[in-house]
C-alpha cells in the first residue's frame with residue numbers, strides 16, 4: 001500500500017481502519033465479539049495494518065476487540081493509534097489512561113497516542129508532563145493530536161519531547177474545515193500527517209459530482225472520496241468498516257486515477 005513518512009522516519013499506510021462502533025458505541029456491546037474479531041482480522045489481512053481506536057470507543061471495549069484481533073498477526077506488522085479522552089488530561093490521569101489502553105490492547109507499547117480532544121480546563125503542559133513520561137519510558141512510541149487548532153498544535157510542539165506526528169481531524173469532500181482554519185497547510189508545512197476522519201460522512205457518497213466521476217472510472221463514490229483525500233501530500237484516512245466488501249472496495253480507492261480536471265471539479269464542490 002502507498003505510505004506517508006512520519007516525522008520520525010516511519011512509514012504509515014495512507015489507508016487505515018477506523019474502529020468506531022466495533023464493540024459498541026457510547027456503551028460496550030459484548031454480543032458480537034467473535035464476529036467483530038473475525039471481521040477485523042480479515043480486514044487487517046487485506047492490508048489495513050494501521051488500526052485507529054480510542055479508550056472512549058465502546059467505553060473501553062473497542063480496544064479489547066482490537067487487542068484480540070491483532071493476536072493473529074506479528075505485533076511488528078501492526079500499527080495501533082489510540083487516544084486519551086479529554087477528561088483524562090491531567091498528568092497522572094494520562095498515565096493511568098495509557099496503562100488502561102495498554103492492558104486492554106494487551107501490548108507493551110502504543111505506536112501512536114493522541115489527545116482525543118483538547119480540554120480548555122486542563123492546561124496542555126499538564127497533559128504533556130504525562131505524555132513525556134510515557135514517551136520517556138517507551139510505553140508510548142509517538143504522540144499526536146486530534147481536533148486541535150493551529151495555535152494548539154504550535155503549543156503542543158513546544159511542549160512535547162518528541163515530534164507531533166499527526167493531527168486527526170474531520171476532513172472530507174463536503175467538510176473542508178481543515179482547509180479553512182489553516183490546519184491542512186500547517187501540517188503540510190511542518191511535515192505533520194493530517195489523518196482525515198469521517199472520510200465518507202456528510203453524505204459525500206450521494207453528491208452528484210462524486211457519483212458522476214465515480215461512474216466515469218467504473219469506481220464507486222466512496223472510492224472517489226477516499227482517493228481525493230489520500231492524493232494530497234501528507235494526508236491519510238481511516239474509513240471505518242465492519243463490512244468486508246466495503247473494506248475491499250475502500251482499498252480499491254488507491255487504484256482510481258483521477259484526472260487534473262476531475263480533481264479541480266472535486267476541489268470546487270462544497271457542502
Ligand SMILES: NC(=O)c1ccc[n+]([C@@H]2O[C@H](COP(=O)([O-])OP(=O)(O)OC[C@H]3O[C@@H](n4cnc5c(N)ncnc54)[C@H](OP(=O)(O)O)[C@@H]3O)[C@@H](O)[C@H]2O)c1
Nearest residue numbers: 018019020146197198199200201222239240241242243246
Ligand atoms: N478523532 C476523532 O474525534 C474521531 C471522530 C470520528 C471518527 N474518528 C475515527 O475515524 C474513523 C472513521 O470515521 P467515521 O466512522 O466517523 O466515518 P466514516 O469512516 O466516514 O464512515 C463510516 C460509515 O461508512 C460506512 N462505509 C464504509 N465504507 C463504505 C463503502 N465503501 N460504501 C458504503 N458505506 C461505507 C460504514 O459502514 P460499514 O461498517 O457497514 O461499512 C460506516 O457506517 C472512526 O471509525 C474513528 O476511528 C475519530
